[in-house]
Amino acid sequence: MTPFEPAGTRRDVLHLGLALVAAPLALAARSTSAVATPDAMAGAIRTFLGGAQAQTGRIKLDLPPLVENGNSVPLTVTVESPMTLGEHVRRIAVFNEKNPQPSVATFHLTPRSGRANVTTRIRLADSQKIVAIAELSDGTFWSAQADVIVTLAACIES
Amino acid sequence: MRMIGCAAAAAALVMGLAVSRAEGLSPGDLRSGFEDMSRENQALQRDDTANPAMLWVGEGEALWSRKVGPANRACADCHGEAPASMRGVAARYPAFDESTSRPVDLQGRVNLCRTRHQGAPAFSFEGQELLALTAYVALQSRGLPVAPPEDPRLTPFRDRGRDLFNQRLGQLGLACAQCHDTNWGQRLGGSTIPQGHANGYPLYRLEWQSLGSLQRRLRNCMTGVRAEPFSYGASEFVDLEIYLSARGKGLAIEAPAIRP
């Protein structure tokens, strides 16, 4: 008797369900501004914005929608900007809502950057929403968000 | 796209359950764990400027030229440039060692060289130096097919490895074969069960956040079925690896690979 017969089907239905739920959630997050975020992330974002408001647009956040292991998740942020002395991106901050701490990283760019494009790898403790906010040299803030489903490798060490 | 994929997988799973699996893997079915990974992890493995395993390879390259022992001898002093001399070596290991009358895996071979020809103490298993040197040597076979030697002296050890692979172990009473021969392609936890080949080792496992050896992974599997894992360096692991080489014959070496 193999241990795998009925359970596998149930897991696949669960995954199908998760995928169905995640897609409309992601769409909803982009279209409305009133998205429920845990307080810590909201607080960290407020601190970064320093009283200003962030508009959606101009910044693009690339994350895989489904990740096999939250220990290493590739992330790319891109901001449309000429990156000149007069008009450039000053900072890009990345936040999360379910890790122990809300801040992921803050990137400092300069007019010598050429492009506003940064790639890195981050850790995600659970399936959650990621927010990236760009601060431009004219003092405006632009934000984007993405939802990531995190699964874990089976047969873990401990 | 993801939703359609999941539905297709569910349908395939249901259909697959109705088909009985033959004993062992059919040669036509051979599939590297690479195929079961996400696109992002595949891209990471392919990018030598981003793959964290290359940090260990860099270390291994430095160790290759480091003179040690009373004769002040480096690997390079006997073997010259590794890309030339080590090409194909990882593909044909484990191999039989005359002096010990036992097969030895690649890391065991590195340690034999250390003690016998350099007069230096053996590296500890799963230590950074041994991982780095093994990764550097294995890299020189990347892209070549797994090619276990046609050596009749290996036969009893390969048989022992096959027996271990098919033996139920641990509190869960599961044999490697039950997941990796019979149920590969189906899901366990959130992941697809791979066929469990050894063609990528040593590799950077995201779960470990570090480079690790095949033995480390096999120990994880044993813990996973709630069995007491064999010790690092145990002959059982070498026997298993000989069997895994035969089982995965022809797959391209991917060392140092990425796995989730």
Next chain:
Amino acid sequence: MARTLISAPKTAKAGEVMEIKVLIAHPMETGFRPGPNGQILPRDIITRFACTYDGEEVFAADLSPAMAANPFLTFTTVATRSGTLTFSWEGDNGFAQTETADLTVSA
């Protein structure tokens, strides 16, 4: 000295936007993870990375425990004139490391 892997062009044309990748070996211990005896392992991370080009900082990153182990960054900078790119990392427990790469810029 932690091992690093830096991918930066050795030559470039003036005005060209160069992509630079940096990878450094570091566990980025979060401070939230229990060790084998059940006790939480203390935090040990790299907190800041900076790239200077001919002495001027052209890119920097403030890092948190949410960065993956063996931190990896890809960023860009404009090739202006020949000189030295300096990459520096600093972090907990007095971690500090600097690597350099020479760059030749043609007109």
